[in-house]
Amino acid sequence: MQILLFSLISLSNSFLAYKLLLSLRKYRIREVKNLVDAGPRDLPSASVLIPARNEQIAMRSCLEMVLASDYPKLEVIVLDDNSVDNTSDEIKRFAHAGVRFVSGEKPPEGWLGRNSAYDRLSTEASGDLLLFLSVDTKIKLKTISKMVNFMIDNQTKMLSVLPSRSDNYRFSVLFSTLRYYLELILARVSSPPSSSGIWMIDRIVLTEELGGLHHYRQAVMPEAEIAKDLAAKDGGLFEIEKPQYQFLIDEQKLGVDFEKRWSSQIQTEQRNFALNILKQPVIILPVLIIFGLHLLPFLMTIVKFLLTDFGPDFWFYLAQAGISMLIYACYTSIVWSRGWWLSFLLYPLVIIQESMIFLSSIYHRFFGKMIWRGREINFRKF
Numbered sequence: 001m002q003i004l005l006f007s008l009i010s011l012s013n014s015f016l017a018y019k020l021l022l023s024l025r026k027y028r029i030r031e032v033k034n035l036v037d038a039g040p041r042d043l044p045s046a047s048v049l050i051p052a053r054n055e056q057i058a059m060r061s062c063l064e065m066v067l068a069s070d071y072p073k074l075e076v077i078v079l080d081d082n083s084v085d086n087t088s089d090e091i092k093r094f095a096h097a098g099v100r101f102v103s104g105e106k107p108p109e110g111w112l113g114r115n116s117a118y119d120r121l122s123t124e125a126s127g128d129l130l131l132f133l134s135v136d137t138k139i140k141l142k143t144i145s146k147m148v149n150f151m152i153d154n155q156t157k158m159l160s161v162l163p164s165r166s167d168n169y170r171f172s173v174l175f176s177t178l179r180y181y182l183e184l185i186l187a188r189v190s191s192p193p194s195s196s197g198i199w200m201i202d203r204i205v206l207t208e209e210l211g212g213l214h215h216y217r218q219a220v221m222p223e224a225e226i227a228k229d230l231a232a233k234d235g236g237l238f239e240i241e242k243p244q245y246q247f248l249i250d251e252q253k254l255g256v257d258f259e260k261r262w263s264s265q266i267q268t269e270q271r272n273f274a275l276n277i278l279k280q281p282v283i284i285l286p287v288l289i290i291f292g293l294h295l296l297p298f299l300m301t302i303v304k305f306l307l308t309d310f311g312p313d314f315w316f317y318l319a320q321a322g323i324s325m326l327i328y329a330c331y332t333s334i335v336w337s338r339g340w341w342l343s344f345l346l347y348p349l350v351i352i353q354e355s356m357i358f359l360s361s362i363y364h365r366f367f368g369k370m371i372w373r374g375r376e377i378n379f380r381k382f
Contacts, residue, residue: 005296006316012293013323016185020327023184023193024334027162029253032146044152045073046144046200047127051117052091053081053104055135058259059090062135067097071144077124079104081117100124111217112275118222119213122206130203132223136264137163137197140255147200147254150246157244158230160199160223163258164250168339172262174346177269178354181331190236193247194224197258201226205244220275251334266357267371273361274370284362291355297321298348321348 048066052059059078066076080088081104091101102124107116122130129148133139151159162180165173183193206212210229216222230245250256277284297320304314325347332343343350364370 008293009297009320012290013320013327016324016327019185019187020331023187024249024330027184027187027193027247027249028334029248029251032150032253043071043073044128044148045075045126046071046129046131046148047125047203048074048076048131048133048144049118049121049125050076050078050133050135051081051114051121052078052083052087052135053113053117054083054085054087056083056085056087056090058135059087060093062133062138063091063094063097063099065139066133067094067099068141069139069144070141071148073127074144075125075127076100077102077121079117079121079124081113082106108217112219115213115217115219115222119217122203122213125203128203129200130206131198131200134197136258136260138257138259139198140257143255150248151200151202154246155242156246157205158199158201158227159246159248160195160227161197161254161256162193162195162247162249162335163197163256164252164337165335166252166257166337167259168336169342172260172265173336173339174342175262175350175353177265177357178350179265179269179272180335181328184331187247189239190228190231191224192227192231192245194221194227195247196221196223198256199223205230220272220279249334252337269354269357270361270364271370273358274365277361277365287358291351291358294324294351295355297324298351324351 050062050066055062063076063078076094076098077100078091079102080091088101088103091099095101102120104117104120107113111119118132121132129151131144131147147159147161150156162183165176167173180193180195183195187193206226210226213222216225219225227245227247231243234240234243234245248254297317300317301314301321304310304317325344328347328350329340329344333340336343
């Protein structure tokens with residue numbers, strides 16, 4: 001039995017390392033041209049679509065960055081999703097700069113709130129390309145130009161970007177959730193990783209070929225489901241040279257950054273887990289087993305150290321714990337601008353945090369209420 005357990009732990013770490021290395025090799029940016037370098041071309045118009053709810057503090061800097069963009073054919077539309085703070089007033093202050101304000105409505109029956117906001121924004125937009133942007137995502141002068149150029153050069157229909165983290169040494173970074181780490185680990189051709197922070201799609205593809213966002217009204221992460229559908233159109237099994245959907249790790253080359261409060265990250269992770277459990281309750285046991293196998297080397301190392309039992313088992317568990325920490329540090333060394341060595345030391349606490357988030361999501365799904373951005377999610381509607 002012990003040999004089987006040791007084998008499962010070793011295989012688990014081997015799988016993590018293999019999958020992460022594959023994803024890093026595939027999704028790291030090689031080259032992204034600026035508009036000036038790309039030469040003259042007929043540029044598509046782009047609509048920057050920002051759903052906001054209770055984002056008064058972050059809204060100003062977000063809009064200032066978007067309006068500073070060098071992309072020449074741009075419109076900016078912001079939807080205030082029934083905020084209870086002064087978010088709407090902050091948006092309206094930018095009306096003179098051309099920012100269009102859209103007042104949010106109560107989500108229709110059967111719609112998740114964010115999905116309804118996406119749908120409303122897409123119907124208001126006139127651009128050839130739709131760029132969905134969260135208020136927590138920061139962009140630079142050439143970000144939109146580089147994204148458009150990448151889509152043109154690679155004949156891409158949809159693009160999403162894993163943002164960098166440059167606000168390092170903050171609690172919200174050191175103890176950030178494992179969402180995007182897991183996205184890379186679990187990535188496959190038929191289910192590619194995606195980012196809700198910033199994603200761009202051809203409007204005709206979304207509204208006509210995919211049937212619009214109504215088709216994704218109950219999707220936990222609509223951008224992920226859209227990416228899957230585009231992957232399916234490409235065949236969904238084998239890599240092709242120019243897929244319709246592409247995912248990029250920013251690495252500070254596109255100028256995409258991300259800042260989000262720790263509490264907001266926890267709430268979002270709980271929401272995503274709970275809704276996934278709602279749709280696929282069979283995932284509960286496999287996920288608990290995976291978390292258990294992952295946590296066991298850390299727990300057993302501590303137990304055997306306290307008991308001063310430094311036999312072969314101790315060194316096996318210590319080595320496997322170290323390998324897990326090193327794999328995570330490989331990820332943060334690329335996504336974080338600095339401080340990756342702290343992620344190596346703190347990873348045991350981060351994986352415990354992720355496990356607790358999953359357990360709390362199970363409780364909220366079956367026994368309690370789920371509050372996200374001040375709005376209760378009523379599971380009975382779904």
